[in-house]
Amino acid sequence: MxxxxxxxxxxxxxxxxxxxxxxxxxxxxxxxxxxxxxxxxxxxxxxxxxxxxxxxxxxxxxxxxxxxxxxxxxxxxxxxxxxxxxxxxxxxxxxxxxxxxxxxxxxxxxxxxxxxxxxxxxxxxxxxxxxxxxxxxxxxxxxxxxxxxxxxFSPLSLENVGEFVDHIAEKEGLKVDENSKKAIYEISEGDARRVANILQSCASVNKEITEPLIYEIVSAARPKEIVEVLGLSVSGDFIKARDLLLNTMLKHGLSGLDVIKQIQKEVVSFEVDNARKLEMIEKCGEIEFRMVEGSDEFVQLEALLANFCKS
Amino acid sequence: MLWTDKYSPKKISEVVGNSESLVELEEFIFNYKAQKKNSIFIYGPTGSGKTCAVHSIANENNLEVLEINASDVRNKAGINEVIGGSIHQASLFSKGKIILIDEVDGLSGTKDRGGVKALCSLIAESSFPIVLTANDPWSSKLSPLRKKSKLIELEKLSYIEIFNSLDNICKLENISVEDNVLKRLSILSGGDLRAAINDLQTVSSNKSEIIMEDLDILGDRQKEEEVITALNLIFKGKQDSVFYALNRIDMNLDESLLWIEENLPQVYKGQDLGKAFSALSTADLFRGRIRRQQHWRFLVYQNAFMTGGVSFAKSNKPESFFAYKRSSRILKLWIAKMKYGKRNAVAEKLADHGHTSKRRALQTFQYLKTALKNDDALLNNLDIDRADIEKIV
Known part of the structure; x- marks a missing residue:
């Protein structure tokens, strides 16, 4: 590994x-x-x-x-x-x-x-x-x-991650361009373990590492269903949204915190007006806080989805 | 013959679950003379095996059990009449004896006046081990007994333990039954093995096969009617009495919460639904605090947000009739746990290899899975079966 x-x-x-x-x-x-x-x-x-x-x-x-x-x-x-x-x-x-x-x-x-x-x-x-x-x-x-x-300890900087990527690339004979490094840095959030894992997954597909390849690997790591759950709950189809969420969590073994982190990321790039977007992010924060204090993660996630509904 | 009697354990090793606590109990009874305390206080929910454990130890070791339970008068005179004299007399036919005071939480305040005190002096004088049992040992009237006794807890049995016991009985009785049916029965029992076995006998009623529909006849149906009344009160009404809606049904709050959670989105829509779920989220918050701090007083707030919180969240009264459903989430979780056990095994290997926890390895796994799928050398290195990976990726 x-x-x-x-x-x-x-x-x-x-x-x-x-x-x-x-x-x-x-x-x-x-x-x-x-x-x-x-x-x-x-x-x-x-x-x-x-x-x-x-x-x-x-x-x-x-x-x-x-x-x-x-x-x-x-x-x-x-x-x-x-x-x-x-x-x-x-x-x-x-x-x-x-x-x-x-x-x-x-x-x-x-x-x-x-x-x-x-x-x-x-x-x-x-x-x-x-x-x-x-x-x-x-x-x-x-x-x-x-x-x-x-x-x-401080999180790794773009420069730190770049050096680490270069080091691995040299030993493993990979080709990684500057844009890809930036992408890896952003996805890894300064976590060296994740950097190594992403690189190893990319390299198992192609030694020449490009941005699209990285995003392909990462999307495999982040189930697409979460975006779908978000869409369903905003449009008011709560029951479908929660069924899909439960199945996705079970299928991928996601914890409540995993899910909420990802929902929060997706909300940032979600198609709604800015004021609404902020409300949604605030709700994420509130629910993440409650999840730590509460006992049933799924009830907390349901509360989040129910509050995303516009009408 | 009742199956609960027919299949009651004859040896302590046959008692289901809680093995550590049971060893402690055995140890106490055998090395009774060496103990600091004269009595042991076993507590735990109904059907977790409290009384059963005592009888099976006695049976296995040829000890006599002298029992008083809630059916006996347990004031001072009553207790002394049944047990008083015998605490020093050796048993006539057995090697020794155990004095079992069953269900001490059922001591009545008025009718059994002086009971606790009488028990305390019994404990002080007895030359035989005294075992007390209760569902809830924490009431203040029992505090003198708690102080004098060694406390051990028997936990609610898990679905899996109950499932295995039922499965075993079915084999011995030559009943053919699908796993799903037994799973359902195990879950319905709520951790009470006695209830589960009784239910099993009821539904089988001399047939050689049990199917899912047979479960319909169980008494649970009555419970469901009560739940439906309570849900209607919460979802449709808005009066103050809604705060008491759940007090009338014989079901713990956690289970009621699942019922409300499952059926809420049928009845409420839009912003009402959001508000109502926020109330449930608050109820869950208090539940978390209860769990963590054992601060049971918070039950009041959990209850208030589940009932009033949900009820008052709606802007207008829903009109139509709804068919309420039982929550299937817990069942799904359980099935998934069985199904995805492989993933945990893989995560464990990743954790061992990578100086990290299983929890974090599971997150890592998401980023590494492409490599695991493509790279045989890596699999070899981690000692992971390709077949396992195929199953979970």
Whole structure:
């Protein structure tokens, strides 16, 4: 998988995080580090830098001293109480006197799990350091934030993405023109993982990558049905719209948030007058907010569609 | 013979679902002397196997069960009469005994006065394990019992667990039945295995085959009539009493919400529909808060927005007659989960390989699927079957 083949192995290869890297390097140099929290959007290098640090600090034995856990798959309090504690309380087998636990997507940990984590971080700080990673630091309880030094990652710029594309193109023998790079940047929203995936999908069709090819690949990723759902609901055919939406979500395995993000994008280029367009976008925002707080995503989406109807 | 008796579990391993909690219960009964607390308090919804679990442990290990349930008078005198003396006496014919106080939430405030207190002193003195059961353990009158007991919860059984049990019974009874029919029955039961088995026996009524139409005779029909009355009140009326529309039906709010959601767009159109769905969205918001914070007080608001919120959203009274339908969304979700299980398996492999979560791998998958379709080397590398990809792309 290209996301792995082109995952940077040295600090110098990581793009776009110039402010953060020198400080991480100095931790490695001292063979010591505090608890760390990485916050920022997806695909900007949080996991990559955690892996690089572990490899630099522990050398060849890094896998014994490094535990990677994914909080969004294993987000209950049990994981913190069992897996994390078990790993944390045994000593490191290297001359470095601590181990590292990398806890990815911490924002999906439940509040109780975060509370459990907080004590664990303190009790075992002799034998274990944490690197926590999350998209939104606001979802992490204050006591945890106060125990970490926090690093904020920025999204990749057009230039960063361009360099990354060039790098892959050179190794894989692809031809990518400037316009295509721009298109990739816009679609990827500065997410390097998505850049690699788009390129790999394009390359499996044609080594010469053009804008139309990119859009073809991406439209396969974004089901067309969503536009249709939008059209049906604006014209007032609510029942058809919601049936199509439910079937599409099930068929493609989309979550409510996936859908609402895409609807919001489609609204921007939808054929309605500007005032109405803004109303629709506002409604998207309101519903996205409610989705996070509510319990049934589909009811929330229905509320959105019902409010798109003009008459 | 009632199938619920005929197929009641004889061993703890035969009790369906909740395996972790059941191990805890077994552990408590066997190592009773070593426990800090003298009693264990099992709670959970109807038909989740509370009483069943106790009896099956007793049966398997030749223990005597001394039971008082809501049918007995449970004031101080009553309790002491049935159990009082025996808490120290060894059992005559069995190795030991379990004292089962069933349905303690049914203790009556007036008729069973002093009951909780009597139970507490029983717990303090007993030389045998005491098991209490209840649907809802959280009422304040039970708090002395909660403090004295180890609490374990049995959760509502899943459709799949119920489905499997029903399927098993059908095989033993030589009844041929389509999966769809059993699925429907499992879902109708709402997680109550006892009800599901009773329903199954009712619809089969000595036939060797069950078809979908047979399900029509179930008591659920009466429930549906009540729902229809409530929906009419909400959708067509506009009076204040609408706030109580759902109180009269024997159905939890989540299920009522599905009914309203399914049928709303039939009755309301245009802006009315938008407003009404906004009310449902608010109701769901409160439901989310209830789930997350266990703040049950919010039920009042969920209810208010489902009834009044929807009702007052309309600008004029709908006239015609509507045929209300049961929501099929949950069934569809369930079927899809079975059908698209493969996609999850693929996402899991992507997640393992790519230092990422399954959730994010699913999103990644959308961008990578063209490559997965075209590139055999990539499939090999990820150890994914081509056939699996063909099925899901």
């Amino acid at each position: 290209w996301t792995e083949r082109f995952r940077p192995k040295e600090f110098e290869e990581v793009r776009g995080q110039e402010k953060i890297i020198p400080r991480l390097k100095s931790f490695v140099k001292q063979d010591n580090m505090p608890h760390i929290m990485f916050t920022g959007p997806a695909g900007v290098g949080k996991t990559t830098l955690a892996l690089i640090m572990a490899k630099k600090i522990f050398g060849d034995d890094w896998t014994y001293n490094f535990l990677e856990l994914n909080a969004s798959d294993e987000r209950g309090i049990d994981v913190i109480r069992n897996k994390v504690k078990d790993f944390a309380r045994t000593k490191s087998i290297k001359n470095v006197n601590f181990k590292i636990i990398y806890l990815d997507e911490c924002d999906s940990l439940t509040k109780e799990a975060q509370q459990a984590l907080r004590r664990t971080m303190e009790n075992y700080s002799n034998t274990c350091r944490f690197i926590l990673s999350c998209n939104y630091s606001s979802k992490i309880i204050d006591p945890i934030q106060s125990r970490c030094s926090v690093f904020r």
